Amino acid sequence: MSERTLRIAGLALAIAGIAIAGYLTWVHYAESLPVCVGGGGSCERVQTSDYAELAGVPVAVIGLAGYVAMLVVLSLPGTGSALLAAFGGLAGAAFSIYLTYVELFVIEAICQWCVANAVAITALAAVAIARYLQLEG
Amino acid sequence: MSSRTKQKQEARAARQDAERAEREAATRRRRLRRLGIVAALAVALVAATIAITQGGSDEADGDLATQAAEVESLLAGIPQDGISLGDPDAPVVMREFADPQCPFCADYSTDVFPEIVERYVRPGELRLEFDLLTFIGPDSERAARVAAAAAGQDRMWEFVDLLFANQGTENSGWATDERLREIAEAAPGLDAEAVFAERDSEAVTELLSAGQRRAQRLGVDSTPSFYTSREGGPENRLEVTALDPDAFADELDALVGGGPGG
Numbered sequence: 001m002s003e004r005t006l007r008i009a010g011l012a013l014a015i016a017g018i019a020i021a022g023y024l025t026w027v028h029y030a031e032s033l034p035v036c037v038g039g040g041g042s043c044e045r046v047q048t049s050d051y052a053e054l055a056g057v058p059v060a061v062i063g064l065a066g067y068v069a070m071l072v073v074l075s076l077p078g079t080g081s082a083l084l085a086a087f088g089g090l091a092g093a094a095f096s097i098y099l100t101y102v103e104l105f106v107i108e109a110i111c112q113w114c115v116a117n118a119v120a121i122t123a124l125a126a127v128a129i130a131r132y133l134q135l136e137g
Numbered sequence: 138m139s140s141r142t143k144q145k146q147e148a149r150a151a152r153q154d155a156e157r158a159e160r161e162a163a164t165r166r167r168r169l170r171r172l173g174i175v176a177a178l179a180v181a182l183v184a185a186t187i188a189i190t191q192g193g194s195d196e197a198d199g200d201l202a203t204q205a206a207e208v209e210s211l212l213a214g215i216p217q218d219g220i221s222l223g224d225p226d227a228p229v230v231m232r233e234f235a236d237p238q239c240p241f242c243a244d245y246s247t248d249v250f251p252e253i254v255e256r257y258v259r260p261g262e263l264r265l266e267f268d269l270l271t272f273i274g275p276d277s278e279r280a281a282r283v284a285a286a287a288a289g290q291d292r293m294w295e296f297v298d299l300l301f302a303n304q305g306t307e308n309s310g311w312a313t314d315e316r317l318r319e320i321a322e323a324a325p326g327l328d329a330e331a332v333f334a335e336r337d338s339e340a341v342t343e344l345l346s347a348g349q350r351r352a353q354r355l356g357v358d359s360t361p362s363f364y365t366s367r368e369g370g371p372e373n374r375l376e377v378t379a380l381d382p383d384a385f386a387d388e389l390d391a392l393v394g395g396g397p398g399g
Binding site: 044046049055079083086087093109129132133 | 165168169171176178180183186189308310311
């Protein structure tokens with residue numbers, strides 16, 4: 001896969017991540033609950049749990065800021081920015097793994113939006129790594 | 138072009154190809170090394186973030202230890218039997234119906250309960266009984282089962298006091314096994330392992346069902362609700378104007394003084 005294709009894929013994944021995190025941020029500040037296929041209250045339990053905030057900042061806001069930063073970094077040329085994108089993707093994926101662990105074993109509820117986010121950030125990390133390894137120079 | 142010149146050119150091209158391949162391999166190795174460093178930094182960043190969050194929990198555990206010391210001191214020397222706290226021969230009994238997630242129940246536990254214990258229970262004038270209801274949601278059920286299992290060790294009051302002091306947002310998933318275990322382990326005199334082994338037992342289910350049956354019989358429609366009885370007489374609803382010690386004292390003083398309230 002060419003560097004250009006990987007860059008476009010990365011940008012698309014970052015935009016998808018912004019849409020997910022943006023929606024969850026809106027839900028948080030509108031004091032609403034996310035639309036959850038199948039119901040069952042799992043999304044509600046996750047979104048209103050103590051783990052939905054980190055040091056007082058909603059996790060959705062942290063995710064939104066992260067995806068916007070990834071979008072900017074992926075738009076920049078050069079191996080330095082590609083390495084930075086790989087760092088951002090890996091940090092995001094690692095944090096996502098932690099949050100998934102919390103969902104499964106602490107809150108004992110799975111939110112589909114969090115799963116979608118985990119897929120997006122993991123794919124973004126893979127794409128950013130592949131792009132860095134493929135860049136010339 | 139002579140054959141010798143052609144050979145030289147081919148050799149040079151081969152050498153250049155080999156050098157290019159070597160450069161590319163070196164670049165790839167360098168990038169993989171950098172990626173390894175970056176991955177380690179990313180994991181370290183996330184681990185540090187989680188450690189800071191856990192640090193907050195440790196601080197909360199510090200609070201839990203303080204709260205445990207307070208409730209130990211408050212209840213020291215007062216007899217407990219299952220859901221009862223106080224002298225078995227106390228002339229007046231006050232029964233509370235509470236849901237582990239009910240915020241007003243937590244307010245009562247924090248603001249009124251210690252005063253009632255010191256003023257009426259410790260002198261042997263009043264015995265408290267506590268019935269757990271679980272109508273708010275799954276967190277109520279999880280917490281109530283642990284509390285009911287603690288009643289089997291005659292240590293329910295210590296656990297419930299700490300539970301209310303650390304109550305989370307309604308139906309937020311706060312009453313996790315991990316959190317309940319922390320509270321149970323902090324509760325003075327309580328064997329947390331035994332409590333968790335017992336919480337799904339028939340005895341626990343029956344204890345909770347008995348409380349719910351009493352609530353139905355008395356027509357309990359909100360929590361906390363309080364009922365008093367005197368010397369085995371019928372249980373009457375205790376109407377208090379506010380969840381503060383003075384409001385309870387207005388009613389309880391008359392009862393323990395031999396009034397007709399029970």
